[in-house]
Amino acid sequence: MNLRFGLLGPVQLHRNGRPVPVGTPKQRALLTALLLEPNRVVSIDRLVTSVWDAEPPRFAVANVRTYVNRLRGTIGDGDRLTARQPGYVLAVRDGELDVTEFADALRQGRRSLSAGRPDAALRQVSAALTRWRGDPAEDVPRSAALGPRLDALVEQRCLALETLAEARLMLGEHADAVAELRETVAAHPTRERLWGALMLALYRTGDSAAALAAYGQARAFLAEELGVEPGPELAGLHRRILDRDPALRAAPEAPVRGPVPAVTAPGCLVGREPELKEIVAAIGACPPRHVAVHGPAGVGKSALARHAVHTAAPGFPGGVHHIDLRTLPRPGPYETLVRLLGRLGLADDEIAADLDEALHQLRTSTTARHALVLLDNVTGEEQVRPLVTGCPGCRFVVTSRRMLAALDDVEHLPLAPLADDAAYEMLARLCGRERVDPAQASRVARLCDNLPLALEIAGKRLAVRREWTAEAFADMLAADEHRLDLLTCGDLSVRAAVDLDYQALRRSGETADGGALALFHRLGERGLADCGPAAAASLLGCDRRTAAAALGRLADLRLMEPLAPGRYRMNGLTRLYAMEMAATT
Template sequence: MGSDVTRGFSVLGTLRLSIGGDERIITAGKERVIAAALLLHANETVPVDRLVEYVWEKPPRTARASLYSMVKRLRLSLADHDHDVIRTASSGYVIEAEPDELDLHRFHALHKAARGARERGETRAERSRLGEALALWRGPALADVPSAALHHSLVPRLEELRLEAIGRQIDLDLASGRHALLVGQLSGLTREHPLREGFWSRLMLALYRCGRQAEALAAFHAVRGVLDAELGIGPGGELRNLHQRILMADPDLDLADAVPPAPDTLDGDAPSAAVQTRRDWHEMCQLPPAAADFVARDLERGLLVGHLAGGNPQRVLVLWGPEGVGKTELAVRAAHDLRPHYPDGQWYVALNGTGGPPRPVAEVLADLLIAVGVPAAALPCSAEARAAVLRARISDRRVLLVLDDARDFSQVKALLPGTASAAVLVTSRSALGELPGACRHRLGPLSPDESVMMLRAALGEERVSGELSAARTLARACGGRPLALRTASAHLHAQPGLALDDLVRGLCTGHGRREEAAVCA
């Protein structure tokens, strides 16, 4: 290793390589595969033959010669003065990395430290280490690395460790009474991992503890339908047992409040100072995972982050635009980028303004207040009083609040903080012109080239490059809408033998299948 130059390597998300404080951009997909493979095996020699398998699904006869040329170009891109980042070994290549240079190494170390804290019964230390470990993830591992072999052989093990850490962190949060802010996160996790019964059971318990028994029971019926449709089986014993206990309103499911209400708790609708100080502040990252196929939008992403990270006094930003253009994905990605600027919490609230029955403002406020330490028994009755308590709780706190899918100003106004230390990022189909002092940015569709980039990220570079003309036609048919592109990609994943040409011919003709026509809807 021996270099004094600061280096940083990241694989937990998109591939990032930094030498001497300068980020090195690797544009060629196959060279990114080589760099990612060497980093996943950091400090180990990766044989040339294995690198060939990672780079090509069907290696050409000239694969080894091509690989040597790619490594040579990659070395030039990563030039570190007198030191080669990539070193030649007897049978292959190696990148040597110190423990603090690679995010994967730091994740493993923090995960191990969390397990040690758990064995010692140090709950607070365990949660802190888990939070640090999960904060290293900027999205799915190797999100922009086009290698089916890497994604099939190495990435699942990393994803399993991430989900294990998430599950344990959620268990700790449930045990400490943070169930209200877990509902949104768990709803996202059950959508992303519908066959993981553990996330469904945690969602049911969180809903039940929020006083939403009917929704907890509905979640059980939802997972039962998913398991039957996908695997032809029913829920496991843990889920069935929890379902029965919720039906019976088992008092043992309730979380005992270690801090009983004080005599001067709220009387009617008047906010009490006791509510504001009863419990320590709970830092919480409740953001959904960043989309794996998120591409482009660098300018818009930079605008959002730059506005909310700087000293701009306008701390409310409305990201608006038509359905399906990727407002939620961009807002969530920007919110992840902003986490260091808002260390007291990053909250996500799905308002369901257009995607279903809008969530009542009073209910949203109740969830947020319980999450920051206000006992459920001490909540004010009216939405106005709850809003006043929330403003008091987050005054002078560096909190980022993402309000997703707002229908109109009435859904948002009670959730706005009273001080400039907190920030709000709102997504909506309208510009919310009634919202005073807000900055607004309209999000349009992706360009044709950006749409093809998204297809490459979702379907793999080789498949798209092999049917590039059809991919461009599909991109135009989807109108630059990420939602439509994602629907088309999911349809192609579900039918691996279906060519892009076949899907394009069936689109929007009135003769295709219902799923195909939905892409152009």
């Protein structure tokens, strides 16, 4: 039986290519809640709050079970929707849900854009947007439980539209972009990045008056509807158009031969000056030292490393190259080396098929022209050891969650969450200093655990949702059940970042990892953040040595952090994730 589910518009179900009526609004709300978490257990409590926004009826749980039974009949495959404590799970296969197809295509498009391939990005993002048929689950009443998750889908759609506009501008398709963007800003008038793209496209077609008029329209709308002025990025673009800044003109695209510098510095780095200086000093020292940056999910390792190699770039005539191992189908040393040699200008058929010979090619290519390489999102020493130890003409900066202690001749740099003043400064830069009350910004930062990823998402959401005050957003974040939903913006997600470590633990077949996984679930069941060997032994029903090993493994994966001998703690966002996972097992 072939099934297709759709949430990017009215809720849809197709069976063997034919539409099937889903049923009443409450039954559609139930299906929506299950499809927003495909292949994961959704608790009955969460289903109840998804179906009834106000006080649920006395027999709400029984009604949910009735709706589930009806939905099983509607789907026509009883094995797809099954009961599993403490709720139900809907099995969805690859290619059956428009939300996942859209997210995958958008992710590919953004990667292509980051890699300097706007033509591929345009195709991929255009394909992603064809999945949309209207507002997400537009025929389902917005409950407090469903609203934030459906809003997150709208954010992803807007991100796709912004990515599409950026790709068109990079390709020089300014006239086409103008027509497209006029419709887009009419549909999403609070998205300042879309207004900025329209202004830039108009300016590059030679219509600077229309570009300035577009700014006036954006400013008038924001003032009338939200009571705010345009943010610093849009206002800065307006000033540059008034000044006829030559940098705003589209640069002619020239053919590229040989090595391609592949690293640009991300926009907002705050509170990392000591670490930045340490990395730059190490790779520029005599003799130079490789640097390995490690820290938990969302702490800003990649952003710091990119800034560091960008800063040090003038000292490396062989170029600066960024290899994200997470994007490689098989992220081993040879696959990483092939990607790097390609960046250095070798064609695929010129790269040796043997690891040792390919290393020789790398040494030959970088003997006279030293190169600086960022190896991002490494999971184990074996992935990068041959490169780091076998190529004297390269300097390496490595990022990883856990400390790669077995790597030799590497300077290890731990990265912690931001200090309070740096967290405030990051929020202020992202959403505008005039919108950030210090007391409420501190609340937002605490609820984000001062993690740069969470702060970036919070700042961008506040920048886009100009009608939200920092206090209102902090109040929303304070609700544990919604915080991880709110900390999602386009392809940025705290939940997804933590999930990488959790899935690595689940996939492992080692005995110690089984104990660590069980402990993670026990802590989540009880909502605990702090734990030591004695408490862990009690939770697992085992001896202290086994419990200490489980705690150590969670610390290795950065799902917990050691505070003192025999004492570990999860940050608040990881604790919420653990609670979600405990509810699904």
